[in-house]
């Protein structure tokens with residue numbers, strides 16, 4: 001049975017960014033609606049130095065004073081967090097102007113952080129967040145992508161994925177985390193090109209580490225019991241990356257974690273915070289829209305606002 005994608009809109013939320021201490025004293029960004037982004041989104045001391053370095057590397061002045069560069073506790077840490085949160089919020093306000101309601105599609109390999117980063121971008125932009133895998137699950141009426149692959153087939157999943165992207169592409173003000181394989185069908189690019197696509201480019205070894213930590217059960221293309229989880233994930237991801245070739249490079253903007261790490265003087269992408277990555281994504285989006293002035297023009301057939309009652313009926 002194939003079903004069309006029914007899109008249930010999350011309710012619209014006030015957008016605000018604040019900071020707080022999460023469980024175990026870890027830092028969190030508190031986003032609009034009271035949701036907390038991952039505790040990795042802010043780090044103490046070094047993180048703010050990193051954000052400041054990123055700003056300097058871009059040749060731009062920080063929009064909020066970046067202070068408190070040494071690792072410490074208490075008020076200094078709070079200032080660091082506030083600086084980063086403000087930078088993220090202010091940059092999002094600038095980008096909003098150019099986007100003119102167009103959707104953002106995050107593409108990238110499995111585990112590249114599309115869902116995680118998309119949620120942050122949606123919060124700061126005041127957009128709605130969608131995960132295309134979840135919409136396919138809803139459309140098909142199955143609890144997981146893994147089950148859809150098992151009971152039906154990858155082709156069945158891909159057909160539904162394309163339908164979901166088609167339906168989303170007529171809407172405005174969404175940040176969509178696509179499935180890692182969405183880039184392989186040209187028709188999906190036709191849909192995603194109605195908005196702006198961002199490739200989260202993460203080194204394969206970092207992806208394999210993340211995926212082996214969370215397990216491969218939810219990612220059927222990686223689910224192999226035979227060898228140790230890191231080696232299995234790395235080997236399969238390498239094959240997929242080879243097969244997919246330049247497909248990800250069709251995206252309008254590329255956020256390379258290796259590049260951000262190099263700009264900040266890190267030798268390891270795992271030292272980057274989610275805030276670093278989200279800020280870089282906003283800078284890359286801004287670069288694209290300012291280099292393509294026609295992009296900010298009339299939105300044409302994108303008439304359905306994600307927050308409107310009409311969208312709920314889709």
Ligand SMILES: Nc1ncnc2c1ncn2[C@@H]1O[C@H](COP(=O)(O)OP(=O)(O)O)[C@@H](O)[C@H]1O
Pocket residue numbers: 038040108109110111112113114115116117177210211214270272273274277
């Ligand atoms: N920058 C990051 N650093 C470390 N772990 C991350 C980062 N981004 C995402 N993760 C973790 O990696 C896993 C996959 O992230 P997710 O956002 O689901 O990726 P995707 O949607 O691209 O498959 C999750 O456990 C998430 O918490």
Ligand SMILES: O=C(O)C1=C[C@@H](OP(=O)(O)O)[C@@H](O)[C@H](O)C1
Pocket residue numbers: 108109110111114133145178179180181182218219220221
């Ligand atoms: O790379 C892929 O082909 C896939 C990635 C998955 O999404 P994530 O990238 O969100 O894990 C999911 O769509 C499916 O398992 C196939």
